[in-house]
Amino acid sequence: GDSVTQMEGPVTLSEEAFLTINCTYTATGYPSLFWYVQYPGEGLQLLLKATKADDKGSNKGFEATYRKETTSFHLEKGSVQVSDSAVYFCALRTNTGNQFYFGTGTSLTVIP
Amino acid sequence: SQTIHQWPATLVQPVGSPLSLECTVEGTSNPNLYWYRQAAGRGLQLLFYSVGIGQISSEVPQNLSASRPQDRQFILSSKKLLLSDSGFYLCAWRPMGSNYGYTFGSGTRLTVV
Numbered sequence: 334g335d336s337v338t339q340m341e342g343p344v345t346l347s348e349e350a351f352l353t354i355n356c357t358y359t360a361t362g363y364p365s366l367f368w369y370v371q372y373p374g375e376g377l378q379l380l381l382k383a384t385k386a387d388d389k390g391s392n393k394g395f396e397a398t399y400r401k402e403t404t405s406f407h408l409e410k411g412s413v414q415v416s417d418s419a420v421y422f423c424a425l426r427t428n429t430g431n432q433f434y435f436g437t438g439t440s441l442t443v444i445p
Numbered sequence: 446s447q448t449i450h451q452w453p454a455t456l457v458q459p460v461g462s463p464l465s466l467e468c469t470v471e472g473t474s475n476p477n478l479y480w481y482r483q484a485a486g487r488g489l490q491l492l493f494y495s496v497g498i499g500q501i502s503s504e505v506p507q508n509l510s511a512s513r514p515q516d517r518q519f520i521l522s523s524k525k526l527l528l529s530d531s532g533f534y535l536c537a538w539r540p541m542g543s544n545y546g547y548t549f550g551s552g553t554r555l556t557v558v
Contacts, residue, residue: 367546376451376535376552377489422489426546433547435489 335360339423339436346413346443354408354439356397356423364425366390366399366406367433371420380408380421413443447472451536451550458557464509464523466553468536471517476538478519479547480511483533495519496541531557 340355358364368380368390381390386401395410406423423436451468458464470476480492491504493511501511508527512520519536533554537547 365546369546369549377537377547377549379546379548382546424546433491438489 335364335425335427335434337423337425337434337436340439341437343440343442346441348415348443348445349412350443352408352410352413352417352441354421354423354441356406356408356436358404358406358423358425358434360404360425360427360434362428363401364427366397367424367426368395368397368406368408369422369424369435371422371438373419377422413441415443415445417441418443447538447548449536449538449548449550451553453553454551455554456556458526458555460528460557461525464521464526464530464555466521466534466536466555468519468521468550469517470519470538473538473540474516475541476517477541478513479537479539480519480521481535481537483535484531489535493521526557528557531555 336359338357365384367382369377370380371377380395381392381397383390383399386399389398395408397406397408399406418441420438420440422438424433426433448471478495481489482492483489494502495513498513498516509523533552535552536550539547
């Protein structure tokens with residue numbers, strides 16, 4: 334079945350460090366891919382998305398490229414800030430289904 | 446613009462008590478609606494989704510039920526809460542038939558004691 338495998342955390346980085354959170358997926362057809370962010374005490378917010386192969390989603394300095402050949406959608410940011418501390422979820426939506434599949438989430442803590 | 450409201454934000458309930466969490470969406474019609482649960486240290490689990498009034502699909506058999514009495518209202522209920530029902534509950538919506546991601550509510554943190 335369809336699924337998302339996400340790098341386990343927690344991840345702790347110093348401010349201005351480079352961030353990569355790995356995400357790979359298994360799906361039939363051509364899914365859309367998403368990254369969601371959950372700040373402490375809040376619900377999930379859509380961070381970025383890509384709907385077809387080779388698309389690059391970007392927002393707030395974060396980027397992720399839809400790689401069909403490696404079935405991956407890794408999240409990257411060149412220079413993290415303390416305010417980026419949150420839990421990040423990778424997700425996919427299949428074109429044939431009516432639901433999303435989420436990864437287990439990766440907790441990121443950025444220290445000054 | 447579309448907004449989603451979910452309440453209450455936090456709830457502490459004794460074991461065996463009933464539960465009712467409400468979610469409403471504004472600024473759109475005929476949305477797909479979803480209830481997710483995030484247990485401590487775990488990922489999101491889809492509980493229910495609805496594509497229309499009175500249409501509820503359950504993904505996981507459990508102690509909870511959902512109802513959609515109006516187009517933009519989605520309610521999560523339980524007759525008798527269990528300790529294992531504790532968690533963070535999220536309502537979400539998505540336009541019918543679209544390829545957009547979800548928009549989530551702010552969540553309800555439920556603690557069953």
